[in-house]
Amino acid sequence: MYLLVINPGSTSTKVGLSRNSELLAVDTLQHAPEEMRRFRNVMDQKEMRRRAVEGFLSRQGLSPDKLSAVAARGGLLDPVPSGTYAVNAKMLEHLLTAKNGEHASNLGAVLAKALADRAGISAFVVDPPSVDELEDWARFSGRPELPRVSFLHALNIRRAILRCAAELGRPLQTCHFVAVHLGGGISVVAVKEGRIVDVSNANHGGPFSPERSGSLPARELLHLCFSGRYGEMELRRQINGKSGLLGYLGTNAGQEIEKRIEQGDEEAGRIFRAMAYQIAKEIGAMAAVLPQIDGLIYTGGLAHSELLLGLIQEYVGSLAPAFRLPGEDELAALAEGAYRVLSGKEEARVY
Structure with a gap:
């Protein structure tokens, strides 16, 4: 069976064609800035992106009637358990009205349908990304008005979890992992009996990352909020787009920073180790709430970095064996998730 998979981003749409769960072709469809400026909001881009995806399919010599299913990256949905969801009217309503916020990923289900x-x-x-399997005590923050929420790189992380369970030769429901997605944002999760029971929300906390601040000192943050230095939206952009490595070193490119370290840049070395130190601390926190740990899983683009993983492993390497699955294989994860349903290995969930 042939499957079409779609992952919309802010300025491009990643697409792939698979036979069963194996990708045969992938492409990144770039959308010109002048074209994107014509649209008032994300949903106005639907027809333009649909035509681009159909063009990809045509270039593969395959007509839509030869497909068995279309699978897309989920957008900003209500909290749900992990799994593959059939696109339904309720899901489309929430995405079309941006119920939980506007984001390019909201186009995924709309295009797929x-x-x-x-x-x-x-x-x-x-x-x-709204996968929510948190244990009750993981939701408390210390302020009743501010519950902790589950928001993470779920698509890539769960694929890594499934692969590691298979490598161990054990049912997912018997496995306990600490999994880390190392990208522009960093998610660290505790996996208990196959469920993601605690998370460091990549937008709101955890370690700092290439461009996000991670957890911040609350009192100092309050002072900054009321200092008059930033408006609310600008401060949000600073915290979630201009902090971390970018804030300290002026770049979010891991390879560039590693090159600077190799050339003797001591400050770059200090900041890179500080990020590794914070990641290791978060791994330790997640490990503390698990009955055992069958493995530490590293995935995402920065998992390619021997230097970063070496620094992290200096602190946590004794906890459990390490599994390294570098890269962001979201198109493969989409194909595999849809195929699990179509092949009868899982049932499609209802949103």
Whole structure:
């Protein structure tokens, strides 16, 4: 069976074609800035992106009626358990009205459903970032008005968890991991009996990352909020887009920073180790709430960095064996999630 998979980003749409769960072709469809400026909001881009995706499919020599399903990255949905979800009217309503915020990923299910309906096939989303399997005590922050929420790189992390369980030759429901997605944002999660029971929200806390601040000292943050130095939206952009490595070193590019370290830049070395130190502390915190640890899992683009993983492992290497699955294989994760449903290994969930 052939599957079309779609991952919309802010200025591009990543697409792939798979036979069963194996990707045959992938492409990144770039959208010109002047074209994007024509649209008032994300949803106005739907027809432009649909035509671009259909162009990709045509270049593969495959018509939509030859597909078995379309799977897309989930957008900003309500909290849900992990799994593959059939796109339904409620999901589309929440995404079209930006119920939980506007983001390019909201287009995923909308595009998948539009393309699937034309071919009379199923449309799915797989492990959206709002996956929520937190244990009750993980939701407390210390302020009743500010509960902790689950928001993470669920698509890539869950694929890594499934692969590591298979490598161990054990059912997922018997496995305990600490998994780390190392990207522009960093998610660290505790996996208990296959469920993601605690998370460091990559937007709100945890270690600092290439461009995000992670957890900040609360009193000092309050002082900054009321200092008049930033408006609310500008401070949000600073914390979630201009902090971390970028804030300290002027770049969020790991390879550039490693090159500077190799050339003797001591400050770059200090900051890079500080990030590794914070990641290790978060791994330790997640390990503390698990009955045992079968492995430490590293995934995401920065998992390619021997230097970063070496620094992290200096602190936590004795906790459990390390599994390294570098890269952000979200298209593969989408294909695998849809195929698990179509092949009868899982049931599609209802949103």
